[in-house]
Amino acid sequence: MSDTRSIAVFPSVDVLVAATAARLITELVSRQAGGTVPSVVLTGGGTGIGVLAAVAASPARAAVDWSHVEFWWGDERFVPADDDERNDRQARQAFLDQLEVDPELVHAMAPVDGPLGDDPDAAAAAYQQLLADRGVLERGFDVLMLGVGPEGHVASIFPDSPAAASQDWVTAVRDCPKPPPTRISLTFPAIGLADQVWLITAGGGKAEAVARAVGGAAPQDVPAAGAIGRSATWWFVDRDAAAQVDPDVVG
Numbered sequence: 235m236s237d238t239r240s241i242a243v244f245p246s247v248d249v250l251v252a253a254t255a256a257r258l259i260t261e262l263v264s265r266q267a268g269g270t271v272p273s274v275v276l277t278g279g280g281t282g283i284g285v286l287a288a289v290a291a292s293p294a295r296a297a298v299d300w301s302h303v304e305f306w307w308g309d310e311r312f313v314p315a316d317d318d319e320r321n322d323r324q325a326r327q328a329f330l331d332q333l334e335v336d337p338e339l340v341h342a343m344a345p346v347d348g349p350l351g352d353d354p355d356a357a358a359a360a361y362q363q364l365l366a367d368r369g370v371l372e373r374g375f376d377v378l379m380l381g382v383g384p385e386g387h388v389a390s391i392f393p394d395s396p397a398a399a400s401q402d403w404v405t406a407v408r409d410c411p412k413p414p415p416t417r418i419s420l421t422f423p424a425i426g427l428a429d430q431v432w433l434i435t436a437g438g439g440k441a442e443a444v445a446r447a448v449g450g451a452a453p454q455d456v457p458a459a460g461a462i463g464r465s466a467t468w469w470f471v472d473r474d475a476a477a478q479v480d481p482d483v484v485g
């Protein structure tokens with residue numbers, strides 16, 4: 235785990251989204267050039283889905299062999315498969331459906347109406363088993379993207395949630411303050427498997443959470459503070475989201 239956190243502040247959300255999309259493409263190109271099938275963890279949320287849409291809209295997307303990229307999710311809302319609240323549904327519409335991906339390498343978390351039934355613990359256990367079966371627990375993820383909520387949640391780890399203390403890799407989360415209340419989430423140990431963690435967020439409503447997270451808050455209080463990659467932890471934020479960050483931290 236690297237202690238180094240880097241913050242890139244962009245002049246607007248549009249620039250943030252375009253620059254992060256370009257960076258994702260470049261990262262995947264270089265990892266594929268190194269002979270690996272990169273694994274990417276996708277996020278929900280407005281800015282995160284915006285980044286995915288920007289990748290899909292970029293002519294540079296043709297530089298990536300999308301059939302040799304493995305996709306995971308950081309969290310999912312435990313609702314029916316065809317519910318528009320699903321993070322995987324939003325990512326498919328914005329991004330995956332427009333690329334030549336290998337469906338065998340796209341790993342959505344189970345919906346409430348799927349074959350595993352309506353037990354979120356079973357859905358979490360199945361995803362954890364899949365991570366183990368695919369070798370992720372040894373190999374890790376390449377890039378793990380996270381949105382950040384206004385109170386500092388990442389994935390579906392909310393402040394003061396038992397999920398913040400979970401030592402499983404994947405957990406069911408109940409009674410979430412943001413609807414829908416039942417979710418499935420990677421935990422901090424799983425997030426920490428990523429080579430690079432990217433926290434992507436925009437807007438003044440996120441400013442306090444960003445400042446507290448990069449200022450050293452406890453992950454139980456501000457979960458974004460606990461999302462740390464093995465090699466790198468990047469914050470990609472717009473000016474409004476960075477407004478309360480100590481200028482010494484931004485550099």
Ligand SMILES: O=C1O[C@H](COP(=O)(O)O)[C@@H](O)[C@H](O)[C@H]1O
Pocket residue numbers: 277278279280281282308309310311321380381382383384388389390412435
């Ligand atoms: O509910 C969720 O919210 C966060 C942040 O979303 P945003 O719209 O405030 O950026 C997101 O990262 C997470 O994946 C999602 O399930």
